[in-house]
Amino acid sequence: MSFKKRKSRKLKEILIEKFFFLNGVLAILILLGIFSLLFVKGFPAIRDLGFKGFFGGAVWNPNAYGTPKYGILSLIVSTLMVTVGALVIAVPLGVACAAFLSELAPPRLREILKPAVEILAGIPSVVVGFLGIVLVNPLISKIFGISHGLNALNGAILLAVMSLPTIISLSEDALIAVPHTYREASLALGANRWQTLVRVLIPSGLSGIIASVMLGMGRAIGETMTVLMATGNAPALTFNFLEAIQTMTATIAIELGEVPYNTTHYHALFVIGFVLFVMTFLVNLISDLILQKYQEVER
């Protein structure tokens, strides 16, 4: 091969590598793009209303005559209520199911349960929200004797169902990753399988389990359609799970379609989006750090 030809071939290789590199960097650019666009679009509202206008009040009423109110505390509280409610249901159930899969389930049952979890993960959120209206709604109103069941409890139940697959499959991975020697040592010392699970396996896999819970939490915070359909959408500050609430995601979904571009209300919705982005970012980052630390310990 001539020198010239070899040189051009090398150049081509370098260009190809650069091309793939640019595609890799795209992910960073998109993340930065989302962050900066939300900030730029939300900033005018912060400038006009001040931080206190958003974080100092619990009344969200942008359409009020005279002075519209943009307090997002009630929206944040609503989001946290359904999220915490969902985790209270999904964490024990999910971890127990993961333990069942990794410790107990006969292969036959595993073959049913594993795909079942995958299918559950694949059900579109709008379908889950629809079931909240037609199934969970009458159930709640019957059990608690209230006129309708579109409230925080309904949202929490649905979000629990939606975050279950994440929690189950990642917790199962965490339990499976616990070295066999731990299990054998515990059993050899005379502990039974339940004691081994609760006192050895779960504590050893705890960081992985916590990471899975954080990921499920991130999903619950950002979930839109289910809460939009099932929680009643009344932006008032309440801590009662049987009252209608309105989450941050639902507020954006309801109002963005109605507001004219580039009004204060429009920018205010981007502030909500920004807060949402930061919240999920932090939750994901924490779960990431936990997982990284956990992998280092494993090594």
Place this chain on the structure above:
Amino acid sequence: MRKNWSERVGFFFLILSGMLVIFILGVILFDIISKGSGSISWEFLSRPPQQGMTEGGIFPAILGTFLVSVITVLFAVPFGMFAAIYLHEYAQPGKMTRLIRLAIRNLSGVPSIVYGLFGVVLFVQMMRFGTSVLSAGLTLGLLTLPWTITACEEALKTVPKSYREGALALGATKWYTIRTNVLPYAIPGMMTGMILGLARAAGETAPILFTGAAFFLPHLPKSLFDQFMALPYHLYIMATQHHAIEKVRPLAYGTALVLLGLVLLLNISAIFVRYRFRRRMKR
């Protein structure tokens, strides 16, 4: 004996929770299938809504979801594939690679409604695509990108190292090696990821709310810059926004069944492709 007692009670609850998860899925599938199958007919699948959406079918919604999904795949698959090739074949461990991986993981956690906001600003307003098939498809493309990258990388991981080393040892360049000895074996795995991404995109509602989905359209979209009807958005409307909600409940159930059936079919075909691919790799 006391020890065994705790084991029995504890394990009983574990079994119970496993059963509960299957039960939840069973209830969901049973309810949708039993109440939705009554509405399914050729008419329902092939005709537009009529009489103020109280009668007729959902054909425009099916078509709209299909069109948007095509755009989504056309955007997400090449970029996802290239990024995965970089990460798995070229990237050296270091700060930059760590940063890219961190960005991908965080992107997959960004709420779908935030992608919607981003899509409104970037595609609808800044790029002037308007509320359209194109804007919605690109927004969903961004949403599925992190999943596509991860799936493509998983596929590349399944190709044995010896395939690469063999070609390199014979004097092939890196790109030639990837093109002839890596990609052909990774493509089926990438297809699986693509189908799964498609299933996710087809079921998403929040990102298309403001980027192009329409309540009702009297005609089908004629170009990429038209608005469209979509299955998930149609279900949302039939379930919450319609003026005669109780009356159209069977239609809503029918829509839910079609959407669920579509998504599950995509999921199952992905599993099928993966299964066949694994068998071939073993041989």
